[in-house]
Amino acid sequence: MATKKPQSARTSHSRSASRTGPGAGKRITARDLKSFRRRLEDELTVLTGRRAGLEAASATSPEGAGAGGYGEEASDAGSFTSERERDLSLAGNLRDLIEKIQGALGRIDDGSYGRCEVCGQPIEAERLDALPYTTLCLADARRRARVR
Numbered sequence: 001m002a003t004k005k006p007q008s009a010r011t012s013h014s015r016s017a018s019r020t021g022p023g024a025g026k027r028i029t030a031r032d033l034k035s036f037r038r039r040l041e042d043e044l045t046v047l048t049g050r051r052a053g054l055e056a057a058s059a060t061s062p063e064g065a066g067a068g069g070y071g072e073e074a075s076d077a078g079s080f081t082s083e084r085e086r087d088l089s090l091a092g093n094l095r096d097l098i099e100k101i102q103g104a105l106g107r108i109d110d111g112s113y114g115r116c117e118v119c120g121q122p123i124e125a126e127r128l129d130a131l132p133y134t135t136l137c138l139a140d141a142r143r144r145a146r147v148r
Contacts, residue, residue, distance in 0.1 A: 058087035104133040
């Protein structure tokens with residue numbers, strides 16, 4: 001006695017199959033690459049500006065920050081040090097993201113963009129849309145996350 005799947009189950013499966021897009025089975029088109037390149041270049045410009053601003057802000061020192069005194073001046077120096085450490089950490093995170101974006105632009109140039117660096121299969125379209133600098137398909141990203 002076989003039972004028929006409800007209509008909603010069949011519909012959701014066919015919808016998910018239709019959402020696979022350029023990264024999950026078919027080649028990325030020249031139009032897709034142009035769109036990804038534009039997004040990556042725009043993001044690179046924004047992030048480079050933010051990093052430069054953070055690095056410039058962390059390079060300046062307030063008056064009295066180096067004074068070995070007590071009271072308000074020492075408190076100000078502590079606050080400055082904490083803010084400087086935060087800014088340097090954020091600048092480091094931005095530097096890492098900038099490197100990932102530059103790598104993605106290099107992969108667009110060499111023709112390997114949109115392919116998983118582990119298995120060689122196309123990266124899912126939804127994943128590329130969310131993380132255009134990603135180098136892993138979802139399955140390999142999950143495997144790598146479990147190992148850590």
